[in-house]
Every structure is written in C-alpha cells, then in structure tokens.
Amino acid sequence: MPKKYDTPLLNELEKGPWPSFVTEIKKAAAWNKMAADELGQLEKSYRTRLVYWKHGGIVGVRGYGGGIIGRYSELPDEFPEVAHFHTVRINQPTGWFYSTDALRMTCDIWDKYGSGLTNMHGSTGDMVLLGTRTESLEPIFAEFSSRGWDLGGSGSAMRTPSACIGQARCEWANIDSLDICNEMTQEFQDEMHRPAFPYKFKIKVSGCACDCVAAIARADCSIIGTWKGDIKIDQDAVKWYAKNGTDIQNWIVDMCPTKCMSYDGKELKIDNKNCNRCMHCISKMTKALKAGDEKGATICIGSKAPIVVGSLLSWVIVPFIKVEPPYDNLRALIRKMIEWWDEYAKPRERIGELIESKGMRSFLEYIGVPPVPQQIKEPRKDPFWFFHGDDIENIKKLEAEEKKTGKYKF
Amino acid sequence: MEVEEIKKKIFEVLEKAKGKKKLKEKDVCRIVSEETGVDKEEVKRILRSIIDEGKLCYSYSGGASSVEIPSEEYLKEKGML
Ligand code: SF4
Ligand code: SF4
Numbered sequence: 349m350p351k352k353y354d355t356p357l358l359n360e361l362e363k364g365p366w367p368s369f370v371t372e373i374k375k376a377a378a379w380n381k382m383a384a385d386e387l388g389q390l391e392k393s394y395r396t397r398l399v400y401w402k403h404g405g406i407v408g409v410r411g412y413g414g415g416i417i418g419r420y421s422e423l424p425d426e427f428p429e430v431a432h433f434h435t436v437r438i439n440q441p442t443g444w445f446y447s448t449d450a451l452r453m454t455c456d457i458w459d460k461y462g463s464g465l466t467n468m469h470g471s472t473g474d475m476v477l478l479g480t481r482t483e484s485l486e487p488i489f490a491e492f493s494s495r496g497w498d499l500g501g502s503g504s505a506m507r508t509p510s511a512c513i514g515q516a517r518c519e520w521a522n523i524d525s526l527d528i529c530n531e532m533t534q535e536f537q538d539e540m541h542r543p544a545f546p547y548k549f550k551i552k553v554s555g556c557a558c559d560c561v562a563a564i565a566r567a568d569c570s571i572i573g574t575w576k577g578d579i580k581i582d583q584d585a586v587k588w589y590a591k592n593g594t595d596i597q598n599w600i601v602d603m604c605p606t607k608c609m610s611y612d613g614k615e616l617k618i619d620n621k622n623c624n625r626c627m628h629c630i631s632k633m634t635k636a637l638k639a640g641d642e643k644g645a646t647i648c649i650g651s652k653a654p655i656v657v658g659s660l661l662s663w664v665i666v667p668f669i670k671v672e673p674p675y676d677n678l679r680a681l682i683r684k685m686i687e688w689w690d691e692y693a694k695p696r697e698r699i700g701e702l703i704e705s706k707g708m709r710s711f712l713e714y715i716g717v718p719p720v721p722q723q724i725k726e727p728r729k730d731p732f733w734f735f736h737g738d739d740i741e742n743i744k745k746l747e748a749e750e751k752k753t754g755k756y757k758f
Numbered sequence: 759m760e761v762e763e764i765k766k767k768i769f770e771v772l773e774k775a776k777g778k779k780k781l782k783e784k785d786v787c788r789i790v791s792e793e794t795g796v797d798k799e800e801v802k803r804i805l806r807s808i809i810d811e812g813k814l815c816y817s818y819s820g821g822a823s824s825v826e827i828p829s830e831e832y833l834k835e836k837g838m839l
Contacts (some may be wrong), residue, residue, distance in 0.1 A: 406818075408816055410810065410811075499807050543783070693780075
C-alpha cells in the first residue's frame, strides 16, 4: 500500500535508541488501511494538540459488559478507516505464558478483523488489541472463545486479575501467585463480565515483596507473598559472595530499610524481629539467604492510579494469611471487601478512597479483621481506628486462640 | 408476576431514565423490585436474560457502566437489525 500521509512530527518519535510505536504503526500501515488512517489522525493530533477520539458508549459483545472499549473517530470523513476503532481486551494467560502458536493465532485473528496493532500488555494485564469495527466484534469474540479464550474486564467491574510469573520461574516466590490469580479469575467471572460495581476493582498477586506486577501501586486488593520466622543464612555462601566481589556492607547491610542487618567482615547477622521482609537482601544474595519456611501472603488494600482523585498506594490490612488451595479464606475476604465497598461507595469511588472517607473502623468491622499495628500506613498517621472498651479483650482472645490452635485468623 | 410483565417493567424503567440518568444493573433491579414487589435476584436474572438476547446492553461512560436500550443505529452497526 502506498504511503498515505506525511508524518513529520511522528517521525521525531522514531529517533533515539528505543523501539518506537510509530515505527510499528508504520509497518502495519504498509498493508492495513486502519493502521494507515490511525497514523494520519495521530499526526493531526500532534499538529493541533487535540484528541479526536470519542471513548466509551454501548459497544460490546452480546451478554458482556466488559472487554470491549468503544472508540470512534471525531473525524470520520477525513479518516474513514478509523471511524470505528474499538479496543478488545483479551484475558491474558496467568503470568503471561504463551506458546508461539497462541501468539500467532492472536495476530492472525487481529490481522483479519482489526488494525493489526496490539498493546502487549495493558496496565491491567490484558492483551490489548487496538482498533476494530463494531460489526467485527461478535466474529472476533467467536474466534477467540471457540479456542478457549475469553474477554477481560473493563468498566465498573472486576478487572482481569494478574500475577507475576511466580513459582513457575522464580525461586523467590513465597506463594503460588499463578494458581491464586487463576482461581480468583474463575471465582469472579460474573463480576468481570457483568459490570455492577461502583467502579473498577483490581486484584494483583505477587509472589514476593519485589512485587513484579506492582500490586502495591496498581491493585485495589494486593496479595503479596511473604513469610513468618527467620531468614535462613548460609554463612559459607555469604563468604562466597564476599570473595566474589559483593560489597556486603554497602550493597546489602546499609541498604536494608529497617537497618536490622550487621556484618563484621566474617558473619552476617539479621535481627529478624525488625525485618520487614522487603526481599532486598534475599534478591541480592540468593545463594546465601532464604525466606523462612512458613509461607503466606500479606493482603493490602486501596492503591490506584490518579484518576478522579490522586493516586494511592496500598496499605496493609492483613499482615499474614495462609493462602493454600482451595483459597476459601481469600475468596471470602475479598467478597467481604467488595460487599462493603458496593454498599457505601459513590459512583466512581475506589475502595481506597472510600476507606479514607468512611473510615477504617467501618471497613475492618465489616470484613471481620481486627485492628493491628501493621495497618498503620505511616508513622504518626491517624490509623482511622478509635478503640472501644472491648477491642483489646477481643484481640487478646483471638491471639490466645491462634496460639492454642496454631491456626491463624487474621 | 409473569416474566413478560417484569420484562415490560424493566424496559419501562429504562425508557423513563433515558437521557436523564444512567442506571446501573443494581439500580434497575432495585427500582423494578420496589415497584413490583418481585425479589431483586429474580429481577436480576430476568434483566440478564434480556441482555443475553441483545435487547438491552451494558454501556460505559466516564468510567461507570450502566444498562441501556440500544439504539437502532447501534443494532444496525452490529448487524442485528
Ligand atoms: S514478584 Fe517476586 S516471586 Fe514474583 S516474579 Fe517477581 S521476584 Fe519473583
Ligand atoms: S528482607 Fe529487607 S528488611 Fe529484612 S533483612 Fe533483608 S533487607 Fe533487611
């Protein structure tokens, strides 16, 4: 196909050492009319500094309320091939493991019905297929669903849960992030495809505090693998690291955020009660340091990007919870969180914002989690909890029960 | 109350709200349930069956999802008319 538009401004974005989205759109534009008009409209946007997309609306697949994001050009006469330019979100395989066959199949379907442009992956985690027409939506869905794939979430719904690669490839994983993510995806199918929430709700699962899926910053409910007990130290391996050029004092000990490590040039020591299990030392000296044996997860709540009001980071709600199949405790806890939010939230209010406005006490009481010091997000920050007379007694009872039974409540 | 009557009521509620207020699935169920005395879960089941037939659709605007009666233009775009 001959070049349709001159793009002097977009060409600037091809300079420099990094891969350029402009180059990729140009490659697609060589054979795909939609991609060519997308390039033309984008150049015009850079020139006029105006956006020409209309977003949202009724566009979707029959029976589904999520997975398709309607997009129409405001300039259909000038750029007719992008008059419709809807986005399709496909629920990614957990941990983003694909066979090459699956990737080829995806691209073949998208070349047939869409612009050929993809975004792997959207910030929620889905495969994002950019630009198709309304009449192609049902055929696209039929192509994917007949091969066992499904749409992801969008709108005021449960968004597609995502997880780090976890135990499949990572020795630091404290929990099976892949299995948890898959189970939560199955659990909340109805909530993903039939948007009935006040706003979006995201679940992300990281196997450890390195948090490769940025659960702490991007999920309403962050599930992050952790451990109880002491970090296991292999002093011979510590010596090996020192001998092979690791500056243990500067790179490990001095960078421990709680300053709970010490090193005398021979022996590495950790004051475990002050360790916050950040993973820094373990990730730097994997052969020498291992997480404690008792594995579980920390559940945090409330992070979000800065839409509507400012961004929030998650904060700890449950410092340690066992997460093992069939994850009934996790399912019940998340359902409780959602119930409370659904009951009280205004439209477009995320759960973190609601906790800030309605108070932590109301939230914790509803979900049945006692107040604990770890829930205090920042030093000297109001923990949103005013203790009533019987609170202390209840916590003591719970602790005594935990000790007796060995079973962790929250 | 017959299913057909509940369906009619659902359309009535959505027709009345058209252009004035976006109704979420939950709102429709609540209003229809209040006005007919039918259990909210039953209204939800019937509402979803209408959505599955394509006679009602979920819609998305400004970050919030609602339920709407699709326009003729949209049904034509989809090849459903
Ligand atoms: S979050 Fe931790 S367990 Fe998961 S991939 Fe990253 S480092 Fe590994
Ligand atoms: S895990 Fe983090 S806090 Fe704990 S000892 Fe290592 S560096 Fe320090």
